[in-house]
Amino acid sequence: MLSETTLKKIDREVAKYPEAQKQSAVMAALVFAQDELGWLSKDAIAAVADYLDMPAIAAFEVASFYNMYDLAPVGKYKLTVCTNLPCALSGGVHAADYLKQKLGIDFNETTADGKFTLKEGECMGACGDAPVILANNKRMHCFMTPEEIDKLIGECK
Amino acid sequence: MALLEAINPLLSAGWQKGGHEWRLENDNGWRLKDYEARGGYQSLKKILETKMSSDEVIAEVKKSVLRGRGGAGFPTGLKWSFMPKAAPEKYIVCNTDEGEPGTFKDRDIQRFDPHAIIEGMIIAAYAVGAGRGYNYIHGEIYELYQRFEDALDEARAAGFLGQNILGAGFNFELFAHQGWGAYICGEESALLESIEGKKGQPRFKPPFPANVGLYGKPTTINNTESFASIPFIFRIGGEGFLNLGKPNNGGTKLYSVSGHVNRPGNYEVPMGTPFAKLLEMAGGMRGGRKLKAVIPGGSSAPVLPADIMMDCTMDYDSIAKAGSMLGSGAVIVMDETTCVVKALERLSYFYYEESCGQCTPCREGTGWLYKIIHRIEHGQGRPEDLDLLLTLGGNIAGRTICALGDAAVLPIQGFLRHFRSEFEYHIENKKCLVPPDVQRAGSTFFTRNMGQA
Numbered sequence: 085m086l087s088e089t090t091l092k093k094i095d096r097e098v099a100k101y102p103e104a105q106k107q108s109a110v111m112a113a114l115v116f117a118q119d120e121l122g123w124l125s126k127d128a129i130a131a132v133a134d135y136l137d138m139p140a141i142a143a144f145e146v147a148s149f150y151n152m153y154d155l156a157p158v159g160k161y162k163l164t165v166c167t168n169l170p171c172a173l174s175g176g177v178h179a180a181d182y183l184k185q186k187l188g189i190d191f192n193e194t195t196a197d198g199k200f201t202l203k204e205g206e207c208m209g210a211c212g213d214a215p216v217i218l219a220n221n222k223r224m225h226c227f228m229t230p231e232e233i234d235k236l237i238g239e240c241k
Numbered sequence: 242m243a244l245l246e247a248i249n250p251l252l253s254a255g256w257q258k259g260g261h262e263w264r265l266e267n268d269n270g271w272r273l274k275d276y277e278a279r280g281g282y283q284s285l286k287k288i289l290e291t292k293m294s295s296d297e298v299i300a301e302v303k304k305s306v307l308r309g310r311g312g313a314g315f316p317t318g319l320k321w322s323f324m325p326k327a328a329p330e331k332y333i334v335c336n337t338d339e340g341e342p343g344t345f346k347d348r349d350i351q352r353f354d355p356h357a358i359i360e361g362m363i364i365a366a367y368a369v370g371a372g373r374g375y376n377y378i379h380g381e382i383y384e385l386y387q388r389f390e391d392a393l394d395e396a397r398a399a400g401f402l403g404q405n406i407l408g409a410g411f412n413f414e415l416f417a418h419q420g421w422g423a424y425i426c427g428e429e430s431a432l433l434e435s436i437e438g439k440k441g442q443p444r445f446k447p448p449f450p451a452n453v454g455l456y457g458k459p460t461t462i463n464n465t466e467s468f469a470s471i472p473f474i475f476r477i478g479g480e481g482f483l484n485l486g487k488p489n490n491g492g493t494k495l496y497s498v499s500g501h502v503n504r505p506g507n508y509e510v511p512m513g514t515p516f517a518k519l520l521e522m523a524g525g526m527r528g529g530r531k532l533k534a535v536i537p538g539g540s541s542a543p544v545l546p547a548d549i550m551m552d553c554t555m556d557y558d559s560i561a562k563a564g565s566m567l568g569s570g571a572v573i574v575m576d577e578t579t580c581v582v583k584a585l586e587r588l589s590y591f592y593y594e595e596s597c598g599q600c601t602p603c604r605e606g607t608g609w610l611y612k613i614i615h616r617i618e619h620g621q622g623r624p625e626d627l628d629l630l631l632t633l634g635g636n637i638a639g640r641t642i643c644a645l646g647d648a649a650v651l652p653i654q655g656f657l658r659h660f661r662s663e664f665e666y667h668i669e670n671k672k673c674l675v676p677p678d679v680q681r682a683g684s685t686f687f688t689r690n691m692g693q694a
Contacts, residue, residue: 100416102373105456107438111421138438149440149597151422152380168342169540169587170499170573175686182686206424206591207540208381209339209348211571212497212505215686222383230687 085131090116094135107138110146114153115221123154151206152221159194159201161240164218167204170211179215179228180204186237199240252354252469253495253509268352271388273395276356282401284475285360288367289409298368302471304479306491310346311336311427311464312539312568314557323451324369324459332455333366333374334436334462338420338427340379342540342591343571346495347465349507351378351385354469355392359415361468363401364475366413369461373414376465377432380421389417424595428643429462431597442599443643464569466495486512490556498523500574501530501683512556519555519572527685530576534659538568540588541648543655544581565655578683580673581660585652586614592649603646606637610649617664620671627657627664 086094093116097109113132114124121128124147126140133143147153154162165180180202184190187200194201210216213226217236225236269275276282288298303318324331335358339347350358362374378386393415396402404412418436420426426435430444433455454460470492474482483491490512496519499505503524510519516535526532532547537555543565545553553559560567575584593607610633613626634650641647657664666674673680682688 100375100418102456105437108418108436110438111435112419115419115421136438142439145440146438149423150380150420153421167587168591169584170343170571172584172587173500173573173575173579173684174505175684178681178684178686205381206422206594207340207342207344209345209379210381211343211345211499211573212507213345214499214505218381221380224381224384 085121085127086117086135087120090120091135094132098136106136107142110136110138110143111150114143114147118153123157157194160199162201162203162220163236164203164205164221166206166208166210166214166216166218168207168211170207171214171216174211174214175228176215179217179233182230182233183217186233200237252350252357252473252493253507271353271355271392273356273392273399276354280476281356281472282360282399284472285363285367285401286407288364288475289407289411292409295368295370298364301479302368302474305474305482306486306489307467307470307474307482308490308557309464310466310470310494310569312341312541312566314567317463317467320451320463321365321369321461323449324371324461325452326370328370328459330456330458331369331371332458332460333362333369333371333415334429334433334450334455334460335362335374335376335465335468336427336429336432336462337376337378337465338423338432339465339569340381340424340427341569341571342588343497343499343536343573344539344569345497345499346507346570348379348382348385349495350465350469351382351389355385355389356396357469357472358389358465359392359396359401361471362415363406363413364471365461365463365468366415367411369459371461372412373416375416375418375436375455377418377420377426377436380419380423383419386417386419393417423597424591425597425643425645428645431643432462433460440597442597443645445642487556490558494555494570496555496570496572498572498574501527501576501578502574503527510555513554513559516550516553516555516572520574523574526574526576528576530578530683532574533577533579534575534581536565536571536573536575536652536655537563538566539571540573540591541644541651542566542568543651544659545655546659549659564658576683578675578679580618580675580680581656581663582614582618582667582673583680585656586611586618588652589614589649592645596645596649600641600646602637602640603649606633606646607649609633610637610653614653617667620667622664622668622671624668626668627661631657 094113097112101108130140133140167176191204215228217225307317308314426432426441431441435441450460535550557567589611593611596607598604637646638650
């Protein structure tokens, strides 16, 4: 289920921890699996657990606990907007409203063409750069304005 | 300006303040050669060359009165001294799981000074006799996690990490571990669970991590800014560091200023700097509007009204005396366009969303608190709701394994203490004292390009 490339990346993580503590690599391994497969199905989680010699339920506990794992399919571009108080004071909620209107979807919805999913985020530790949008969990876009959001959406091909 | 000359040259001296100009790709000051040019790794070299004993290192940190920069303010040197000497396997862990709303200082340290964290952790490892360490990095800052991996590679290649460091016969391995979105992992024992590959649910304490920590072994866990302050302490001496601040509040500290100011950003100032000065450094109030309230130490700290805040100095003792806490140094500034009910509603939703679900008072109670504030905000509040919030809060605080329960209650107590009449207005009139168009103007999303400020 997981490619050689992904397994190699997992091996590199496993090497960071003491020999008896392979399970420590499960968070990173699930990220790599999500990167490869788009989202984490029960089978994907079981494959990760199997590779790390841990019970599938223990890996599922991790996958369901942390916010950035996707346990259901998401659009090609997952945009997460922080709307927490410090961000809201500098336009976080308004940026989210603008995105909703622009994409025609609410939080936790995906556009009909499967391109965009919109999520409401909790604190990303970047309050001074608000409004902040995290694209596909990894790329942070700061100081967003209506123009910058238009540009970002245009760049998502 | 004397104030600015006193700041830590290994920390924020070269940072661009509150700017839009920063971009990951054109920021080149974080590499090993740049850090060394600023005097980086000199403290580690000095400690190893002069063969300082671990007790001497800890004594120097104690002398500096560096207090934990993650929020609790516990003296770092004292924490180090709790580590059992004889244990064969010990760990050092850095807490970069920065997700307390309002706090964004550790992200800038990761961004501009990853080697200051590494050097601080190596010195800590030497002091407590740890052979291995982990830096747990907030999931949302993936780009900086990768940068830290690069910085670790540089430090290994230069002989600062690994076996027989700088020929002094001391071994230390350091790795990065990435979080993936859970506020609770900023709690130290939840963070350790998370490194072990589990749900991040806090552990009962005692035992404390110094006795039973990562993988059940003695562990010292400190905040990123605490570790990054260590090299500077050994450059100017513990006493010199202490004297930068004020008694019982050593050194300089980073304050993350967010909200209704002209230049949100991180500002490093000596402990005890007047709040008014910090506000001025952050460019003053956006649009010249009037200050209404300030949350001085991250979302869990009780809010303070403008007049009380303007009399405070930024240190643990002054803010505590005013009835709040310095916490992580996250200063959330709110002007007169803010609806305090809506502000509290959003914070309460956060604690409800982030409760780990382990303890019933917090799991259930945070949801109840949010529901009540939500109905007040939406014109369905009842006169008895305000007392209900306080009673409910009293049944959560102090009845949970970790402090998240307390953290959910403190903002409610603070807002009701100072702004009760606005909540009453909401309940009576089913609308806000601050008109919706005024509130909308406050964020300036549609009217002003923040970046060009």
